[in-house]
Amino acid sequence: MNDEEEYVGTGRPPTGRRQVWIKLLWIGIWLAFMGAPVTDLAHGGHTPWGTALGVLGLVVFVGAYLVLVFRHTVKALDRRVVQSALAFLGALAVTLSLTLGTAWLVLFVYVAVSVGATLPLRTARWLIPVVTAVLVLVGLVDGHSREVITALVFPALLGGFAMTGVRQMIRTTIQLREARATVAQLAANEERLRLARDLHDLLGHSLSLITLKSELAGRMLPDHPEQAAAQVADIEQVSRQALVDVRSAVTGYRRPTLPGELAGARTALAAAGITADVSAEAPDDLPEKPEEVLAWALREAVTNVVRHSSARHCAVALAPRQTLDGRVLELTVADDGVGAAGTEPGNGLTGIAERLATVDGTLTTRSGTSRSGSASGSGKGFTLTLSVPLGSGLGSTE
Structure with a gap:
């Protein structure tokens, strides 16, 4: 399983059971602060009915909190559903705190976090202080220790406003992803327009000339067969030249370029959740x-x-090098992954080596790289180095 399957991208809904559990873990990690209510239920001296109702209330509160936050981060819920769920959490926090004691005031921290995670900033920025104020009022009404109340005020405010920041970050990430998709679509549209313009420029004149000469040859038959034959010969020549031009244009479109592949490498690695260090520029x-x-x-x-x-990390470098056989352009791709799967090269490496042979290039591989791409001897990672000879005057600067 690769990183793309395990990684749950920011602002991206989970696509498998594993990703669902990872996202639940991140959301539920704050449940560690539920230790106080759990301890109170175990050692608080409540009646059996009080303990049973407390357990039920805690389970319902945690379940509602997880469902609200998890579902809203996966797909935005209806505003009325969110408001009803927050009102329910708030009412349950008030009820449990008033009936069971000081330890249950921590529930208001989760209410503040839920507000920050689900409501727009313009609403959350005043509702989080309101939730915190209710925490203080409930604590004072029930005669709770002021030290406990003040100890919970800061986590409630910090947790709530921190979640508003996380929500804004997720929203920005989604917008950036949509913008990147739009840019890619616009680039594809522009490429199609360029292809249409180029084909028009290539074929417009040739096809017009073929049409004109065909009509001319038709008028010359049958009275002037020699002249008609000359026109047909011209038509054949123009057609062959047009075919050559089209093939040349299509070959140019299909041929990958180094700047394009470097940009594509950044995008592909980032989309897979791999930190990319592509410090390379192709010589002009x-x-x-x-x-x-x-x-x-x-x-x-x-x-x-x-x-x-x-x-998790991949470095791509492209630089000219001076060797005993002359100057070469060296391309290095180094990652910190699992390393080579075996001693025999796969079809991909074999194909790379065959292509390099056509330009007198060389291919070397090395297992064991560090995060920066240097050899580490740990058995992890893989480095691929390709070099092609440079003619005089190419890559004159390091």
Whole structure:
């Protein structure tokens, strides 16, 4: 199972049972503060009926809290449902605190957290202090120790307003994800428009010329067959040239570029929950064939990291190097994942090596990398290094 399957992205609903449990764990981690009510039920000297009702009230309160916060973070609930649930939690907190004692005042902290997690900021910023004020009033009415009351005021305010910040962060993350999808869609639309313009420029003149010469050849038949044959020969030549132009254009569209693959690597790694360190820029004067080979190799290497490595960090570096055989451009992809699965190279590495061979490039692999991508000897991680020779004048700066 890779990181993308285990990772529950911020602002992204869980897609499996494991992710549901992870999200519940993060939401329910605050339930550690329920130790005071649990201890009170066990050693508070309540009557059997009081203890039973206290257990029931605590279970109902915790269940309502988890359902409200968890469901709302997965998918926003109706406003009336949220308001009714918060009112129920508040009423239950008041009832249990007044009937069972000091230890139950902590329930108001969870009410404040629920307010911050589910309500808009303009509402939460005044309702959280109101919940805290009710906490103080209930404590004073029931004669609770002022030290206990003041000890809970700060967690209620801090927890509530902290959850408003988390909610804003989730909302911003969702908006950024939607904006990124919109940008990708706009880029695709722009590429389609560019393709349409290029095909129009390539074929418009040729097809117009073919149509004109076909009509001219038709008028020359049968009286001037020699001239008609010349027009047909011209039509054949124009058609062949148009076919060559179209094939060249399509090849250019299909050919990956190194800048495009570097940008794609950042996006793919980030989408998989892998921290990406892509400190690389392609040289402007890199020949077409070596660039294509490195671009394909980078795509394959990043795909392997996302699918098979279970890595948390991946570094991609591209830099010219001086060797005994001359200058080379070196591409390094290093991750801190599980390392190589075996001693035999897979189809992906074999394909990379075959492509590199066409440009006299080399491929080296190394298991065992640290977080920064350097060798560590821990048996974890994998480093892929590719190099292609550079001609004179290429990559003149380090």
